[in-house]
Amino acid sequence: MTVPAAAAVPDGRASARRGNWAAGKREHPLAGSSRTAGYFFVAIYVALLALLGIAPVVYAIYLALSNSGGFGSSFVNAFNDYRFLPAFEHILEFMGLWLVSQTILVVGLTLMLHNLAQRVGAVFRFLFYIPGALAGAASVIVWLFMLDPSASPFAFVLHWFGYAQFNNTIAPGNLPAIFAIMAFWTGAGGWIVVMYGALNNIPHELLESAQIDGANAFKTALFIKLPLIRKWVVYMLVLSFAGGTQLFVEPTVLGSAALGVGVSKYWSPNQLAWFVASQYDNFNEAAAISVVLLVLGLAIAAVLVWRGRLFEAE
Amino acid sequence: MALPRRHAIQVVALVILLFFTAFFFVPMIWLFLAPTKTDGQLLTQSPFAFGSFHTLAQTFHRVVTYSGHSVLTWLKNSAIYSFGGTALAVVAAIPAGYGLALTQFIGRRLLLSITLVVMIMPATALVLPLFLEINKLGLYGTIWSLILPFGFFPFGVYLAYIYFSSTIPRDLLAAARIDGAGEWAVFRYIALPLARPIVSLVGFFAFVASWNNFFLPFVMTYDSSQYPLQVGLQQLIGSTASFNPANFSAGSSIVVLHRPDLAMAVIVAIAPVLIVFLFAQRALVSGMLAGATKE
Numbered sequence: 001m002t003v004p005a006a007a008a009v010p011d012g013r014a015s016a017r018r019g020n021w022a023a024g025k026r027e028h029p030l031a032g033s034s035r036t037a038g039y040f041f042v043a044i045y046v047a048l049l050a051l052l053g054i055a056p057v058v059y060a061i062y063l064a065l066s067n068s069g070g071f072g073s074s075f076v077n078a079f080n081d082y083r084f085l086p087a088f089e090h091i092l093e094f095m096g097l098w099l100v101s102q103t104i105l106v107v108g109l110t111l112m113l114h115n116l117a118q119r120v121g122a123v124f125r126f127l128f129y130i131p132g133a134l135a136g137a138a139s140v141i142v143w144l145f146m147l148d149p150s151a152s153p154f155a156f157v158l159h160w161f162g163y164a165q166f167n168n169t170i171a172p173g174n175l176p177a178i179f180a181i182m183a184f185w186t187g188a189g190g191w192i193v194v195m196y197g198a199l200n201n202i203p204h205e206l207l208e209s210a211q212i213d214g215a216n217a218f219k220t221a222l223f224i225k226l227p228l229i230r231k232w233v234v235y236m237l238v239l240s241f242a243g244g245t246q247l248f249v250e251p252t253v254l255g256s257a258a259l260g261v262g263v264s265k266y267w268s269p270n271q272l273a274w275f276v277a278s279q280y281d282n283f284n285e286a287a288a289i290s291v292v293l294l295v296l297g298l299a300i301a302a303v304l305v306w307r308g309r310l311f312e313a314e
Numbered sequence: 315m316a317l318p319r320r321h322a323i324q325v326v327a328l329v330i331l332l333f334f335t336a337f338f339f340v341p342m343i344w345l346f347l348a349p350t351k352t353d354g355q356l357l358t359q360s361p362f363a364f365g366s367f368h369t370l371a372q373t374f375h376r377v378v379t380y381s382g383h384s385v386l387t388w389l390k391n392s393a394i395y396s397f398g399g400t401a402l403a404v405v406a407a408i409p410a411g412y413g414l415a416l417t418q419f420i421g422r423r424l425l426l427s428i429t430l431v432v433m434i435m436p437a438t439a440l441v442l443p444l445f446l447e448i449n450k451l452g453l454y455g456t457i458w459s460l461i462l463p464f465g466f467f468p469f470g471v472y473l474a475y476i477y478f479s480s481t482i483p484r485d486l487l488a489a490a491r492i493d494g495a496g497e498w499a500v501f502r503y504i505a506l507p508l509a510r511p512i513v514s515l516v517g518f519f520a521f522v523a524s525w526n527n528f529f530l531p532f533v534m535t536y537d538s539s540q541y542p543l544q545v546g547l548q549q550l551i552g553s554t555a556s557f558n559p560a561n562f563s564a565g566s567s568i569v570v571l572h573r574p575d576l577a578m579a580v581i582v583a584i585a586p587v588l589i590v591f592l593f594a595q596r597a598l599v600s601g602m603l604a605g606a607t608k609e
Contacts, residue, residue, distance in 0.1 A: 037497035041413025042425065044406040045471055049425075052466040053432050056443035063446060109334060112327045124331060127339045133591040136528035137547040138580045142341050144557065145348070151556075151573055153344050153361035166557070189338065218323065239434070246438035249528045256548050257557035273442050274533060283446055290442035294435075301434035305427065 057294060063287035074288035081276075081285070087269045090176065095244040098180035103237060106188050107229075110195040111221040125196060129189035139186045140253040147178065170254065175263060179250045183240075191236050198229045235304070242300040245293060246270055269293055348577035349373040353556070356573055369574075377578045380553070380571065385579060387539060388546035392583075394457060395531065395542055396524040399464020403520035407467055408513055411474020412505055416487060417497070426475070433468040438529050445533045459534040460542075464524040470516035477512040478505065522587050543583040550579050 067074040078084055109128070113121040134142060145151055147169040149158040163169045170178065202225060210220050248270040255263035266272035269289055277286035344361050350373075351365035359365070377385055413419070414426055440463075448459045482505055490500045528544040535541050538549060551557050553571045 035419060038413045038417035038419030038422065040497070041409040041417060041501065042419075045410035046425070048402075048406055048462070048466040049428070049432070049468070052444065052463050053428075053440070053468070056440055056447040059447045059450065060443035105334075109331070112331055115327070124335060127335055130342060130588075130591065131338055133588045134580075134584050135526035135587075136544045138526075138544070138584045141547060141551065141576060141580050142345055144551070145344065145573065145577065146341050148556070148573075151356050151361075153340050155361075185338065185341070216320070242434070243436045243438075246436045248438060248441075252532070253528075253548050253551065256551045257554075270438065270442070270529075277442065277445070283449075286442060287446060290439070294439045294443065297435040297439040298431065301431045304434055305430045 060287040060291050060294065063284055064291045067284040074284040075292075078285050078288040078292070081272070083266045083272050083275075084269075084289070087266055087272045091245060091247050091268050094176040094179050094247060095241060097176055098183050098244060099237060099240055101180060102184055102188060102191075102240060103233060105184070106191045106195060106236065107226065107233060109188075110192050110199065110229075111225060113192070113196060114199045114225065115217050115221075121196070125189070125193055127189075128192050131185050132187065132190045135186060136249055137253045139182055140250055143178070143182050143185070144254070144257050166257075170257075170263070172263075175251070175254075175267065178254070179247065182250055183244070187240070194236075195229055195232055198232050199225055202228050238300055238304055242297050245296050248274075345577055345580060349574045349581065351574055353572035353574060373574045373578045376571070377575050377582065380550070380575070381538075384538060384546065384549075385543070385582065388541050388543040389582065391540060392525060392542035392544070395460040395464060396521055398457065398461035399467075399524040400517055400520040402461060402465025403467035403470050404513060404517050406465060407470035407474050407516050407520075408506070408509060409501065410471045411476075411512070412478050412501055412509075414471070414475045415478035416482065416484065416505070429468045429471050429475075433472055437523075441529045441533055444530070448534065454534065455536060455540065460524075460531055463530060464520070464527070467516070467520050467523070469523075470520055473516055473519070474509070474512050477509065482508055518590055522590060525587055543579075547576075547579060547583055550576055 064074045065071060067077070069077070113124055116124070131139065144166075146154055147158070148166045149155050149163050149169065150166070152158060158169055206224065207220060210224050215223070247268040251263050251267040251271055255265060255267070266275045270293065273286045273289035273293070276282040276289070340361075347362065347364055348356060350367070350370045351359060351363070352369055355363075355365055355369075414422060414429075444463055445454075448454050453459045453462075487500050487504060490504050495503070525542075526544065527542075528548075531542045531545050532548075535545060538546070541549070550571060554573065554576050555570050556573055557576075
């Protein structure tokens with residue numbers, strides 16, 4: 001957890017100020033710096049972390065637990081809210097569609113691009129990647145247009161499905177798929193670039209020897225490249241799952257294009273939490289819902305950091 | 315026999331790639347062509363037809379003058395929140411990354427682990443707790459309710475940490491200390507000048523993240539005069555006739571916008587980030603990879 005006490009052997013400590021670093025250099029690469037300087041450098045960040053990272057979490061837990069109805073009653077209220085389960089069902093459905101299609105398509109497209117000439121592949125990657133600049137409300141508005149059969153360049157596709165008007169397209173049953181398409185459109189390109197970078201790290205000799213052994217492009221992709229990028233696929237999946245649980249922008253912005261149909265104001269859990277906070281001033285229930293979401297996000301992040309060995313924390 | 319089959323596979327792969335190229339890129343082309351047409355032309359002309367520069371100018375004028383130049387107010391707000399947040403993020407993250415990488419103090423590993431967890435955790439998970447806290451602190455409705463959270467940027471700290479621990483030779487710092495330089499002087503005159511690439515990278519990321527953020531300003535602002543562009547865009551949807559016809563019953567006072575206007579507003583909103591994306595793709599991607607580089 002903290003710096004092991006052994007690092008502070010008398011020799012290292014005594015020499016710290018004077019900078020007699022040569023003696024202890026090998027064992028203590030950081031010896032030579034003063035003991036207190038570190039606190040000074042991280043001070044602003046630690047203040048922000050405490051105020052904006054830790055305090056809100058603690059306060060939300062406090063609010064969730066300190067309802068006048070008794071210990072834990074906010075959670076009971078939240079779970080019993082008739083909108084609570086449907087909100088989680090909605091995002092589960094959305095994530096099922098999104099995660100499965102994203103995983104298959106990102107891996108498939110990356111493997112295909114990797115078989116192309118370097119330059120051609122770079123052009124495709126760039127075109128796939130550009131929509132990533134349109135996060136937030138902007139990408140949702142672009143898709144409002146794409147889903148509007150009267151103006152969309154994809155109108156012929158919408159007509160195949162029998163959608164003649166915008167409110168046919170955004171029927172409630174279609175929403176999980178629509179949000180999955182939006183998320184894929186903005187996010188997939190970045191992941192393709194990441195996966196492609198990982199594929200480029202595969203030693204050339206390995207691919208060559210596979211070829212000599214008679215593996216065709218398809219087999220090489222399936223049995224050599226895929227296993228080597230599996231780690232990245234897992235990373236993408238876990239991060240996307242964590243992000244997906246937090247869905248808010250897409251249903252909120254789509255909901256403001258009402259057209260008489262409308263998307264419910266509590267379609268996703270985050271929306272529900274905001275709804276009870278802003279409409280009923282029920283901060284306790286809002287805190288309880290956001291704590292549920294926080295625990296989900298924290299658990300996933302903690303598993304990645306401590307079990308995934310993906311990150312460089314020495 | 316083998317050759318034709320290989321060709322067939324290649325053709326299939328190419329068809330799939332072209333299909334997805336259309337999927338990813340057609341919406342972008344459409345978006346940039348839409349403001350050159352009138353709403354009527356949008357429905358009758360080919361989606362890829364170019365209207366006219368004259369129409370484009372009219373569309374631009376309508377968007378800019380909408381509701382007492384609201385779009386300019388939102389643009390200004392976006393700039394204040396994003397640049398304020400970015401400045402704070404850089405000022406906090408660069409020394410913190412240095413401290414974590416090149417100095418020793420009790421609690422260093424713990425701080426590093428917490429930073430990683432908060433970095434990976436979706437930032438949106440903190441929005442409602444932040445709203446509750448900011449509300450309690452009485453900062454609701456002030457610019458600090460956005461600048462402070464934007465300035466808290468663990469990802470930037472992590473990027474700086476990776477940079478300092480992998481590129482700055484420790485011997486160099488030690489040599490400076492032998493020469494009598496204090497800790498601050500070592501950072502200021504040796505590490506910082508070498509850290510220019512990471513300062514701009516952290517700045518890029520913090521800026522893009524703040525500029526594109528919707529959820530946090532949506533929750534923290536309550537009046538149109540405080541909105542950043544991302545939130546303002548949502549209000550524009552409400553003023554767009556084809557998406558909300560019910561708002562435009564006879565005699566309604568709401569200014570009517572049309573689809574080309576909305577497309578124009580989206581272009582204005584994404585322009586700064588798009589420019590960053592076009593010119594800094596390599597840097598942005600290397601940063602994405604730096605998030606997980608333990609090969």
